[in-house]
Amino acid sequence: MIVVGEEETRERLEFGALVEAIRDAFKGGIESPAKHQHYVEVPGEPEGKIMMMPAWRSGDYVCVKLVNMFPGNADRGMPAVSGIVILFDGRTGEVLAQVDGGEVTARRTAAASALAADYLARKDSATHLVVGTGRVAWNLIFAHCAVRSLEKTFIWGRNYDKARAMAADATKLGANVEAVEDVEAATRGSDIISCATFSADPIVFGDWLQEGAHLDLVGGYRPEVRETDDTSIRRASVFCDTLGGAPKAAGDLTQPIASGVLKFKELHDLYALVGGSHPGRTSDDEITMFKSVGASLEDFAAAVLIYEQVAKEKC
Numbered sequence: 001m002i003v004v005g006e007e008e009t010r011e012r013l014e015f016g017a018l019v020e021a022i023r024d025a026f027k028g029g030i031e032s033p034a035k036h037q038h039y040v041e042v043p044g045e046p047e048g049k050i051m052m053m054p055a056w057r058s059g060d061y062v063c064v065k066l067v068n069m070f071p072g073n074a075d076r077g078m079p080a081v082s083g084i085v086i087l088f089d090g091r092t093g094e095v096l097a098q099v100d101g102g103e104v105t106a107r108r109t110a111a112a113s114a115l116a117a118d119y120l121a122r123k124d125s126a127t128h129l130v131v132g133t134g135r136v137a138w139n140l141i142f143a144h145c146a147v148r149s150l151e152k153t154f155i156w157g158r159n160y161d162k163a164r165a166m167a168a169d170a171t172k173l174g175a176n177v178e179a180v181e182d183v184e185a186a187t188r189g190s191d192i193i194s195c196a197t198f199s200a201d202p203i204v205f206g207d208w209l210q211e212g213a214h215l216d217l218v219g220g221y222r223p224e225v226r227e228t229d230d231t232s233i234r235r236a237s238v239f240c241d242t243l244g245g246a247p248k249a250a251g252d253l254t255q256p257i258a259s260g261v262l263k264f265k266e267l268h269d270l271y272a273l274v275g276g277s278h279p280g281r282t283s284d285d286e287i288t289m290f291k292s293v294g295a296s297l298e299d300f301a302a303a304v305l306i307y308e309q310v311a312k313e314k315c
Contacts, residue, residue, distance in 0.1 A: 002097040002310050009103040012306045015146040018111040019118070025301040026115075026274040030057045032297040034244060045072030046198065049221075051083075055296035061307075062088040063300040067101045069221075071198040079135050080198070081105050087303045097307045102135070108298040110139035111146075112241055112270070113216045113290065117192060118147040119273040119280030120239060120288040121214040125191035126151040131183060131203060131227075132196035133157035133166050136218055140194045141170050141177060152176050154190065156183045184208050195219055195227040206231025211285040217252050221293050226251040228289075230261045236289035237282075238262060243269045246293045253291055 004012070032055045040048040048070040056062040067083030074080060083101030088094060117125075125148045130137050133155065141153050153175060157163035163179040170177040180186045187193055187208040194216040195204055206229055209215060215236060220227045233256045240246035240253060247253045247267060256262035272278040281288055 001095045002307060004097060004099045004306055004310070006100040006103045009100045009306065010107065012309050013104070013107045013111075013302055015107070015111055015114065015143045017305060018107060018302060019115050019143070019146050021301040021305045022108065022111055022115050022298050023274055025297045026270045028271075028275070030055055030297045030300055032242075032295055032300070035294075035296065042070065042072055045070075048072075053294075053296035053299060055300035056090060057300070058090065060090040061096075061300065061304055062090050062093070063296070063303050064088075065101055065104070065296065065299045067105055074134065074198070079106075081135070085299055085303045087307050097303065097310070099303055099306055104299055104302045105294070106135045106139050107143075108302045109136050109218060109292065109294060110143035112292055112295075112298055113140060113194060113218060114143040114147045116239060116241075116270060116273065116290040116292070117144055117214055117216060120290060121148060121192050122212050122281065122284055123148075125214070127190045128153045128192045128194065129180075129183075129186045129190035130155050130194050130196070131157075132219060133159065133162040134196060137194070137196040138166060138170070140196055140216075140218070141175055142173075144192060144194070145175070148192070150192075152178065154178055154180045154186045156180050156186055192216065197227060198225075199227055200225045202226050202229040204228050204232070206233070206235050209235060209287055211287065213287050214281075215287070215289040217250075217289065217291045220250050220252050220291075223249065223251050223254040226255060228252055230256055230259070232287075232289060233262050236287040238266065239268050239270075239273065239288065239290045241270050241290075241292040242295050243267060243271075245295060246291050249293045250291055
């Protein structure tokens with residue numbers, strides 16, 4: 001059995017290759033049932049969530065991710081997401097690999113957003129705003145650079161010092177990144193806006209979106225929380241990662257569907273974009289929105305990508 005730690009996971013999941021692996025996964029052939037999840041009370045803090053996410057391709061591989069999400073870790077300076085991904089042989093059930101689940105989750109989440117942006121963001125998108133300062137936010141900076149030639153990335157967080165530190169670290173790696181204090185002004189001036197927060201209430205508003213903008217919502221994963229408002233829904237063409245998951249789990253979709261602001265039949269997912277049944281962006285002034293909650297076939301794609309790299313090197 002191969003054991004792959006956090007640092008090696010990060011190194012092996014290069015975003016260009018990971019985006020393509022996830023694109024291939026959404027072409028079909030992978031069974032990806034709904035996640036099994038439970039909420040865990042944490043005294044004096046937001047609830048934690050434990051999840052089990054299986055996926056498999058018949059006769060090939062079976063993948064299971066066991067992951068915890070505890071938002072209160074942000075105040076401890078710890079990642080909110082931790083867990084493991086286990087890859088099995090799809091014919092024998094033999095354990096092939098154990099991979100760091102927190103890093104897989106962060107990188108595949110960012111890569112799925114980048115994949116959506118490849119269909120939905122303007123080809124000439126040059127500016128990117130990342131709202132949030134956690135691990136997924138960090139990965140979103142670099143994932144989007146794999147699909148668009150971005151000239152500038154802005155970072156906004158409730159804690160400006162954290163945003164400034166993240167910008168400095170990203171700049172050391174060659175990205176052109178600047179921390180900002182005014183989220184409205186940054187939104188109005190950005191072609192792509194990515195939100196990766198645990199905010200319970202809207203943090204980016206539809207009135208702020210310029211024509212042609214692409215809004216990428218990653219953080220909200222419960223029906224009662226939202227990162228944007230109904231105005232964004234009314235102004236945008238709305239997409240999600242999977243129709244079987246996001247419309248049932250994410251407040252940015254469940255609430256406008258319940259109120260009638262958004263009709264389920266108006267929603268399209270990555271299967272439609274990758275498969276070609278929806279063309280994606282249709283004009284330069286169209287506003288697009290993508291909402292993700294994660295899908296196990298993304299973990300499958302990441303785990304197989306890592307395992308096959310390691311196995312090839314050992315041959």
